Amino acid sequence: MTAPVDLLYSETEEELRSAVRSLLADRCAPADVLARAETGDPYDAALSRTLGADIGAAGLLVPEKLGGAGAGHREAAVVLEELGRAVAPVPYLTGSVLAVEILLGCDTTAPDTAALLREIAAGRLTCVPAVPLTLAPGAPLPHPVHDTGDGLLTGTVTSVADARAADVLLVLADTGLHAVPAEALTLTPAVPLDLTRPLARVTLDGAPGTRLADAATARAALAGALLSAAGLLASEQLGIAEWCLTETVTHLRARHQFNRPLGSFQALKHRLARLWLDVASARAAARAAADALATGAPDAPLTVAVAQAHCSGVAVRAAEECVQLHGGIGMTWEHPAHLYLKRAKADSLALGTTGHHRGLVADFAELPAP
Structure with missing residues (x-):
């Protein structure tokens, strides 16, 4: 008999949420994110270290024997909800989720793999995979990087998220998975839609790498990591939608027209009610995904x-409603609504589009294509 899905937050998860939210409220206010985005370098290294090392969020998915917290996907989902609420410019999804899951899919008893996991869990090292952010679970895995045979890698990978914040990149080559120091690569910034999660083209021209796994193991590890990251991305999207709904309700309560709060107009009430229902159902879907990953559900x-x-x-609809219902100020650069809309739109392409995942649902349910 299948165990029931637990969609509620545990006391431990709520305590973790409180710690992360307090940190972000103090160190990642919307005005601060906007100011950093204007510079073209949104990353806050100090915030990443505090989140990863002091709070211990970097090691949530890492087993205790490897220096991690030995927690699970439910706890990581809570962190991503809060990061989505703040559109925090930290490489958590790519580093502490995607890269960690790839490494856990390799032989964790190997010294090089174990050392990387320990450094990541301690918050001393940022490691991200050199794969396109748009790569989706269930999609064919690319092989743009070639191993020349003497441990040197050559090739180019496009649309790599958070590469500029990484100390080490995990590169999938035709001979397997390699860990490559960031200084051995050439990064060419791309023009991103989401200003808080920059993209780059990674070029390897005879770059030295440490081989962590053979080709078959590396492909299986990456496939599993993409599934986990896609599931936890739903929690980030939930956080985006929750912030947009909360801020929109607050604005409509305070803003008056014809001597009445805007929120008292029936048409706007209907729009907010529909959005609230969407967010509530998104919470259930995101929590179900995190629980399924945590329990290894079939x-x-x-x-x-x-x-x-x-x-x-x-997430996209909530951000669009946030911009529209804020009126003129919602269209300005000074208001953070545009950051949430851009993050939501970028997330809708990350780790598979909506159409791709609907296709997977149809395949799993054995529904024939039209």
């Missing part, structure tokens, strides 16, 4: 696909 791929297919659209 239907985790289906649950993740459902969560992504739903939460992606909810």
Whole structure:
């Protein structure tokens, strides 16, 4: 008999949420994020270290024997909800989720892999995978990087997220998975839609790398990591939608027209009620995906696909409503609404589009194509 899905937050998860939210309120206010985005270098290294090392969020998915917290996907999902609420410019999804899951899919008893996991869990090292952010679970894995045979790697990978913040990049080559120091690569910044999660083109021209896994193991590890990251991305999208709904309600209560609060107009009440229902259902879908990943449920791929297919659209609609219902100020650079809209739109392409995940749902449910 299948165990029931627990969609509620535990006391430990709520305590973790409180710690992360307090940190972000103090160190990652919308005005601060906007100011950093204007410089073209949004990353806050001090914030990343505090989140990863002091709070211990970097090691949530890392087993205790490797220096981590030995927690799970439910706890990581809570962190991502709060990071989505703040559109925090930290490489958590790519580093503490995607890269960690790839490494855990390799032989963790190998010294090089274990050392990387310990450094990541301690918050001393940022490691991100050199794969396109748009790479989706269930999609064919690319092989743009070639191993020349003497441990040197050559090739180019486009649309790599958070590469500029990384100390080490995990590179999938035709001979397997390699850890490459950031200084051995050439990074060419791309023009991103999301100013808080920059993209770059990674070029390897005879770059030395440490081989962590063979080709078959590396491909299996990356496939599993993409599934986990897509499932947890739904929690980030949930955080975006929750912030947009809360801020919009607050604005409509305070803003008056014809001597009445805007929120008292029936048409706007209906729009907010529909959005609240969307956010509530997105919370259920995101929590179900996190729980399925945490428990290793056999239907985790289906649950993740459902969560992504739903939460992606909810985040975008919530951000669009936030911009529109704020009126003229919502269209200005000074208001942070545009950061949330851009993050929501970028997330809708990350780790698979809504159409891709709907296709996966149809495949899992054995529904024939039209």
